[in-house]
Amino acid sequence: DSKGRMEKPANMFAGWPDAGTEGPSFFWQGNDTLKVPRSMHQLTRQSVVKNLLAAGAQESGFAFVQGGVSTCRHDSDHEDVFRQESSFHYLFGVAEPDCFGGLVLGTGESVLFVPKLPEVYATWMGPIASKEDYKKKYEVDKVCFVEEIASFVAELKPSTIYVYSGVNSDSKTEATPATFDGIDKYTVDKKILHPAIYEARVIKNEEELKVLRFANQVSSAAHISVMQKVRPGMMEYQMEADFLHHCYYNGGMRFASYTAICGCGPNASVLHYGHAGAPNNRRLAQDEVTLNDMGCEYYCYASDITCSFPIGGKFSAEQRAIYEAVLDANVKVMKTLAPGVTWVDMHLLAERTIAEHLLRLGYLRGDIEDIIAAEIPSVFMPHGLGHLMGIDTHDVGGYPEGAPRYKSLRMNRTLLEGMVLTVEPGCYFIGHLLEGALRDEQKAKHLVEDKLRAQLGKFGGVRIEDNMAITSNGIELLTNVPRTVREIETVMAGGAFPLADSDYPIPRPAPRK
Secondary structure, eight states: OHHHHHSOOOOEETTEEOTTOOSOOEEOOSTTSOOEETTHHHHHHHHHHHHHHHTTOOTTOEEEEEOOOOOBSTTSSOBOOOOOOHHHHHHHOOOSSSOEEEEETTTTEEEEEEOOOOTTHHHHHOOOOOHHHHHHHHTOSEEEEGGGHHHHHHHHOOSOEEEOOOBOTTTOOBOOOOOOTTGGGSOEEOSSHHHHHHHHHHSOOHHHHHHHHHHHHHHHHHHHHHHHHOOTTOBHHHHHHHHHHHHHHHHOOOEESSOOEEEEGGGGGSTTOOSTTSOSOOBOOTTOEEEEEEOEEBTTBOOOEEEEEETTSSOOHHHHHHHHHHHHHHHHHHHHOOTTOBHHHHHHHHHHHHHHHHHHTTSBOSOHHHHHHTTOHHHHOOSOSOOBOSSSSSOSOSSOTTOOOOSSOSOOOBOOTTOEEEEOOEEEOOHHHHHHHHHSHHHHTTBOHHHHHTTTTTOOEEEOBEEEEEOSSSEEEOOOOOOSHHHHHHHHTTOOSSOTTOOOOSOOOOOOO
């Protein structure tokens, strides 16, 4: 409750509560931020152990994982702000780097291995926590030093050590399997822990959902703040700055979920604009639409929200028509989502909906079935409809073992209750894709060239992205931002949100109590 959130936090010194602090442990950033019980990780560990045993792991086995390591910027001594490796966070919730962890499968016992720090650490970084400090803070069953891993395992005598080894289907990067001197003396399995963790992360428990709701609540309010403050003549990066400030100042969110995309005018056609070579540095113009794709994370759990709106506060007729085409696709998909629905079908529904609008608006010609057969929709929406979301923005588990791969889709699954995902249809006028389509005889006959070329270099496009959880019979929308044209134009004119007489058809999140 709000009283609990505003109570005085435990006295902290360099990240550690006073020795006399009693009661269960929480992650909490103070003020009106969310208190996350560390006991949440007992549930996530149980899910992983259950998956391991179901996959044939032996109860006499030991699951062994490595946390993230501290790094510096290139060859300097500038230490990067550490953010925990995602699967290690899922299992243990540990903020500090250079740790290892283990699960005794027969008993479910959790073991945390922490580095033995030199005395000088206390001068530069704060007090050196004891094993008991770590045990109490992270609510694990046992804490040992990293230097004690070999002796711990020797005493345990596991039949098999299961290590985290596999490839992320999004990044194509490989996980780092944990090791220690002498591990070669044991039977090591590198196959089943990785999918066991991934499949556990796909389904969120109620405590995880609370964190994701909070991340969305704060990030949604930050998007609204940007909408209300934006003015022609500002720079794109000022929208990014306002968003990040709002999330950290009001939500204690130190990390963004990903690099902000604030693409105004033609920059909206660059799907991952905002990178180092194009750092959100165009000046905002009165008659342009901006596409702002931004999210922050709380306790490593992400939000991923995109709002598209006119810098001057009013859509032109053409801008409004494209915006409402994308909104129609967004809403149709959300109304259809439920357990048992296949994600590929939802992607095709979004493509068809946008193509039907483009046909009616005169950007396309011909029969809709022929347009779809010629793969015209992917010219205007060259990315997938969305992705799973959780501790990573593009969360793991989108392609379980054996699932066919699609070039543009980050997921090919049948939906299950407890999944959290994004729905983010878009319609863009991307120069090189349109030029390629115009050179393709089968595609060119469906494209109205003059009308399309009129948008190039002016109107980059629109994306609308919401986050939601799959419930037993539909969805729970987590995002809460202006979506209809009337809502956007009202808020940008200084009106309150939500509107008392909103014309948005999807039930919105209830206010946080």
